[in-house]
Amino acid sequence: MSERDPKLQTVIDMALSLLPHEMGCDNCFDYLAAYADHMTNGTTIPEHLRMVREHLARCVSCEEEPTFLLEAMKAQGEEHNNAEG
Amino acid sequence: MQNRLQKYRGDGRFVTWALSIATRVALSEMRRAQWKDVSLDAMSPAGHLPAPASQDSPVNIVYERMRLMDVVRTAIGEKLTAKQRDAIQAELAGVPPEEIANRLGTNRNALYKLVYDGRARLKEAILAAGWSEEHVRSMLSGDYSHE
Ligand SMILES: [Zn+2]
Numbered sequence: 396m397s398e399r400d401p402k403l404q405t406v407i408d409m410a411l412s413l414l415p416h417e418m419g420c421d422n423c424f425d426y427l428a429a430y431a432d433h434m435t436n437g438t439t440i441p442e443h444l445r446m447v448r449e450h451l452a453r454c455v456s457c458e459e460e461p462t463f464l465l466e467a468m469k470a471q472g473e474e475h476n477n478a479e480g
Numbered sequence: 481m482q483n484r485l486q487k488y489r490g491d492g493r494f495v496t497w498a499l500s501i502a503t504r505v506a507l508s509e510m511r512r513a514q515w516k517d518v519s520l521d522a523m524s525p526a527g528h529l530p531a532p533a534s535q536d537s538p539v540n541i542v543y544e545r546m547r548l549m550d551v552v553r554t555a556i557g558e559k560l561t562a563k564q565r566d567a568i569q570a571e572l573a574g575v576p577p578e579e580i581a582n583r584l585g586t587n588r589n590a591l592y593k594l595v596y597d598g599r600a601r602l603k604e605a606i607l608a609a610g611w612s613e614e615h616v617r618s619m620l621s622g623d624y625s626h627e
Contacts, residue, residue, distance in 0.1 A: 402572055403549050410602035411613055421589040428500045429492035456577035467499045
C-alpha cells in the first residue's frame, strides 16, 4: 500500500473538511430555490444561504441540482417570453 | 417528496421552488434508472477501502505519510460502523448517494448524517494520533514550507 493511496487521501479530505455545523440535504433543498433566485438575479447571497453553498460544495448528491435548476429556470423563462411575445 | 410540496417557504419565487422540486424528481429518477440493475455488492469494489495494515514507525516524511495512512486505515476498520464504512465505500466508488441510501434502506438526508458522523470519527482518530489539521494537509500536499 502506497503512502499516497488516492482513496485514503480522499477519505482524509472528507474527514478534515468536516465543519461543526453542516447543513443536511433536506435543509439545503428547502433553501435551494431562494439560493437559485439570488444566483439568477446576481444579488448578494445572504448569510443564511451561505450554508447552502457550503453544502453544495461538499455533497455529490446535491451539487448537480443548481445547474439543472438554473437550466430549467432559463427554459421556463424563454417559454414564458415566447408565450407573451 | 410529498412532504416537500407542503413546505414552500415564501422566501423565493414560487416558480423557482416548483422547478426545484421537478429538478430533484427528474435527477432522482435518472440516477435510479442508471443504477437500478447494479447490486450493492457490485457497487463496492471500485471504491473498496483498504483493509487495516501496519507499517514501520515514521523516520521521515514518507514514513510519516505511511503512518497517517495506517492510522486512517485502522480507524476505518475499527472506528466506523459497518453502515458508515459501506456508505463511504460506495461514495468513493461514485455511486450516487440517493442510490446508496436506497440500498441501505435510508434516505438521502440520513445518509448525509451517517457519513458526517463517520467523517467525524475519522477526523477524531487523525487528531488523536497527534497531528494538527494543518500538518496533515501539508503532509498530503507535500508542502512543508510554511511549518
Ligand atoms: Zn446534499
